[in-house]
Amino acid sequence: MQQLKQVASTDELTGLLNRRAMNAKLEEEMKRFYRYHISFCILLLDIDYFKKINDEYGHQIGDLALIHLAKTMQSAIRETDTLSRWGGEEFMVLLPATPIESARVIAERLCLSVEQSTMEIDQATIRCTISGGLSKITANQSLEQAIQIADTMLYQAKAQGRNQIAVSANT
Ligand code: C2E
Ligand code: C2E
Numbered sequence: 502m503q504q505l506k507q508v509a510s511t512d513e514l515t516g517l518l519n520r521r522a523m524n525a526k527l528e529e530e531m532k533r534f535y536r537y538h539i540s541f542c543i544l545l546l547d548i549d550y551f552k553k554i555n556d557e558y559g560h561q562i563g564d565l566a567l568i569h570l571a572k573t574m575q576s577a578i579r580e581t582d583t584l585s586r587w588g589g590e591e592f593m594v595l596l597p598a599t600p601i602e603s604a605r606v607i608a609e610r611l612c613l614s615v616e617q618s619t620m621e622i623d624q625a626t627i628r629c630t631i632s633g634g635l636s637k638i639t640a641n642q643s644l645e646q647a648i649q650i651a652d653t654m655l656y657q658a659k660a661q662g663r664n665q666i667a668v669s670a671n672t
Contacts, residue, residue, distance in 0.1 A: 512586040514564055515571035523585035523593055530597060531644050538640075542604035544594040545651040546574075546611065546633045549663040551590040554627065562622055566629065569620045577614045578607060592631075593651075601637045601668065608633050608666040616664060630664035637669065 510522030518526065530541050548554075548570065555563040567590065575584050578594065587593040594611075596604050612631055620627040634654025636647050650669045658667040 515568055515586050517571055517575070517592075518583060518585040520585065520587050520593075523583065523587065523595070526583055526585075526595060527644055527648075530595060531638070533597075534638055539598050540600075540638050542596040542599050542601055542635060542637045543647055543651050544596065544604065544608050544611075544633050544635050544666075545587065545648070545655045546592040546594065546608075546631050547655055547659070548590040549630045549632055549659075551629070554629065558622070558625070558627070562627070565622065566620060566627060569618070570615060570629070570631070573614055573618045574611050577611055582607075601635070604635055604637070605666065605668055608635055608668075612664060612666060632658040632663045633666040634658060635666055635668045636671070639671070 510518055512519040527543070534540060548566075551563070551566075554566055571584070571586070571592070574592065578584060581597060583595040585593050585595075594607075596607060599607070612633065615629065615631045632655060634651040634657065636650040636654060638644070638647050650671060654667040654669050658665050661667065
C-alpha cells in the first residue's frame with residue numbers, strides 16, 4: 502500500500518514529487534498558514550530553451566538533462582524545502598516559513614547552480630539555465646492566486662531575458 506502511494510506521488514523520471522502530490526503538500530501548508538499564520542513562498546521554475554535541447558540532442562538526452570537538473574537543484578536547497586516536477590520542464594519549490602527576501606536568495610542560488618553545472622554526453626557538453634517566478638502567500642489570497650502570480654512572474658523573468666528570477670511586488 503505504502504509502495505503504491507509512493508508510485509502515485511512520484512514523478513517517474515526524476516523521482517521528485519509529481520504535481521498532484523505537490524498540490525496536496527501546498528494545501529497542507531495552506532492549512533498551517535491559516536492556523537498558525539506562518540507564511541511560505543512558492544517558486545515556479547522553467548528550463549530556458551528546453552525545446553532546443555530536445556531538438557538538438559533528442560528526447561533521451563532531454564530526459565537525462567531533466568534528471569541532472571533535478572539532482573542539481575535538490576542538492577542546493579534544504580531538506581525541509583520541497584522540490585517537485587510541476588510539468589514538462591517546469592519545477593515548483595515550496596519554501597516553508599521562509600521570508601520573501603530569503604526566498605529570493607535561494608532562487609538566485611538555484612539559478613546559479615544550474616548555470617554552473619554541466620552535463621557531459623558523448624562528445625558534447627550541455628549547459629542550460631532556468632528562469633523563475635516567486636510569490637509569497639498572503640492572507641487575502643488563495644493558493645491558486647499565489648500560483649498564478651508565480652506564473653506571471655515566471656513569464657516576466659522570461660520576457661526580461663531569462664536566467665533570472667522575478668519576484669512579486671504583492672508581498
Ligand atoms: P544565506 O545563505 O545568505 O541565507 C540567508 C537566509 O535565507 C537564511 O538565514 C534562511 O532564512 C534563508 N535560506 C537560505 N537558503 C535557504 C534554503 O535553501 N532553504 C530555506 N528554507 N531557507 C534558506 P539562516 O537560516 O539564518 O542562515 C544564515 C546563514 O547561515 C546563511 O546565509 C548561510 O550563510 C548559512 N547557512 C545556514 N544553513 C546553511 C546550510 O545548510 N548550508 C550552507 N552552505 N550555509 C548555511
Ligand atoms: P540541508 O539543510 O538539507 O541543506 C542542503 C543544502 O542546501 C546545503 O548543503 C546547501 O547547499 C543548501 N543550503 C541550505 N540552506 C542554505 C543557506 O542558508 N545558505 C546557503 N548558501 N545554502 C544553503 P550543505 O551546505 O553541504 O549542508 C549540508 C547539511 O549540513 C545541511 O542540509 C544542514 O543539515 C547542515 N548545515 C550546513 N550548514 C549549516 C548551518 O549553518 N546551520 C545549520 N543548522 N545546519 C547546517
